[in-house]
Amino acid sequence: MPFSKKESLSGRKNKGREHRRRTLTAKDIRDRPYLEVEDVVALNFIRHPSRYLFRRHYRTGLRSHLFEVLDPGDVEIEASGIRIGDHLSFPRARPLKMLRLFRARFMNLDDALQEIARVQLIMRHLSPVHVARSDELLVDYRLGKTREILLCGLQEYVNGEILNPWGTLDDRTLAEMMMRASPASAGLKTAHPPGLIENVKSQAQSFVSKVKEMIVQAGHIPDLAGIGNLILTADGRLKLVDINNVSPVLLDRTVYTDDHGYPVCDKSIEALVLLERKILGRPLSENDGIYETFLEPLRMKAVAQMVRDLRLSPEKYA
Numbered sequence: 503m504p505f506s507k508k509e510s511l512s513g514r515k516n517k518g519r520e521h522r523r524r525t526l527t528a529k530d531i532r533d534r535p536y537l538e539v540e541d542v543v544a545l546n547f548i549r550h551p552s553r554y555l556f557r558r559h560y561r562t563g564l565r566s567h568l569f570e571v572l573d574p575g576d577v578e579i580e581a582s583g584i585r586i587g588d589h590l591s592f593p594r595a596r597p598l599k600m601l602r603l604f605r606a607r608f609m610n611l612d613d614a615l616q617e618i619a620r621v622q623l624i625m626r627h628l629s630p631v632h633v634a635r636s637d638e639l640l641v642d643y644r645l646g647k648t649r650e651i652l653l654c655g656l657q658e659y660v661n662g663e664i665l666n667p668w669g670t671l672d673d674r675t676l677a678e679m680m681m682r683a684s685p686a687s688a689g690l691k692t693a694h695p696p697g698l699i700e701n702v703k704s705q706a707q708s709f710v711s712k713v714k715e716m717i718v719q720a721g722h723i724p725d726l727a728g729i730g731n732l733i734l735t736a737d738g739r740l741k742l743v744d745i746n747n748v749s750p751v752l753l754d755r756t757v758y759t760d761d762h763g764y765p766v767c768d769k770s771i772e773a774l775v776l777l778e779r780k781i782l783g784r785p786l787s788e789n790d791g792i793y794e795t796f797l798e799p800l801r802m803k804a805v806a807q808m809v810r811d812l813r814l815s816p817e818k819y820a
């Protein structure tokens with residue numbers, strides 16, 4: 503086989519985890535496909551009643567449960583409306599924070615601290631402009647008679663549209679996305695303000711160079727490929743919200759796969775290339791060592807096959 507696979511640390515630990523998974527009851531929130539607000543407020547580390555309200559976020563991912571932390575006053579206005587001039591408006595309550603309950607299991611405290619160290623790598627390179635800042639918390643999760651380490655995050659909420667690197671990203675589409683993200687433009691078909699496209703391009707340029715800096719200086723890359731991981735804000739900022747699937751960048755023929763068997767590093771580099779090509783309209787520089795390794799046609803073919811294989815067996819995503 504021309505390309506060898508390197509499983510993530512968590513992938514290697516999967517066997518042990520599988521065994522533990524079977525022995526844990528379905529009450530474990532990390533095994534549940536989704537949670538209700540009642541499940542969240544019943545958690546031993548969540549104060550209840552509290553001055554905030556929780557609501558399940560309408561977008562979901564594979565690795566975390568995401569809940570909006572809301573001000574009850576905003577929820578009240580959302581339900582009863584607010585009069586502005588002649589109009590009664592029902593603005594959606596904007597989360598004060600996002601509560602992230604991470605599904606991953608940790609063997610011990612050191613394992614959990616390593617995950618936080620990877621999050622800190624992202625923060626060091628992409629914060630504050632290009633990543634949603636997050637306070638990461640390790641809590642003692644009470645599960646029957648046992649206690650487990652659970653990683654949670656209280657993260658800045660990013661209002662905007664999902665940016666899919668594989669989608670259409672021409673100037674017009676970007677402008678439409680930013681207009682949709684802007685609450686002021688709701689329902690209006692106005693022309694986008696001058697300078698908006700220039701701004702998104704310079705933000706994308708800055709995002710790409712910060713990620714490259716992280717690859718070169720820290721040897722790691724965040725997951726840029728997962729659906730919904732990148733958000734475009736109304737003012738043209740490109741922000742990463744998913745901070746929990748950081749992979750090592752191995753400049754050899756090893757294809758790193760995450761705990762779901764997904765070649766996340768290769769796909770994230772591909773996403774970076776697409777952002778450069780589509781938003782910045784930049785041809786790839788020949789002498790870019792990172793791209794040379796990852797964009798090698800045979801390697802890309804092998805990676806595409808790995809992704810197809812995963813799609814053929816959806817139980818691998820479970």
Ligand SMILES: Nc1ncnc2c1ncn2[C@@H]1O[C@H](COP(=O)(O)OP(=O)(O)O)[C@@H](O)[C@H]1O
Pocket residue numbers: 559561562563564565566567568600634657658659660661664728729730731732733743744745746
């Ligand atoms: N801080 C945030 N602000 C706005 N949307 C978010 C935030 N965090 C996550 N989301 C949205 O929730 C969904 C799942 O989030 P993600 O972080 O990708 O979870 P997972 O780790 O499960 O992949 C995504 O569509 C993402 O856009």
Ligand SMILES: [Mg+2]
Pocket residue numbers: 563564728729730731744
């Ligand atoms: Mg994600």
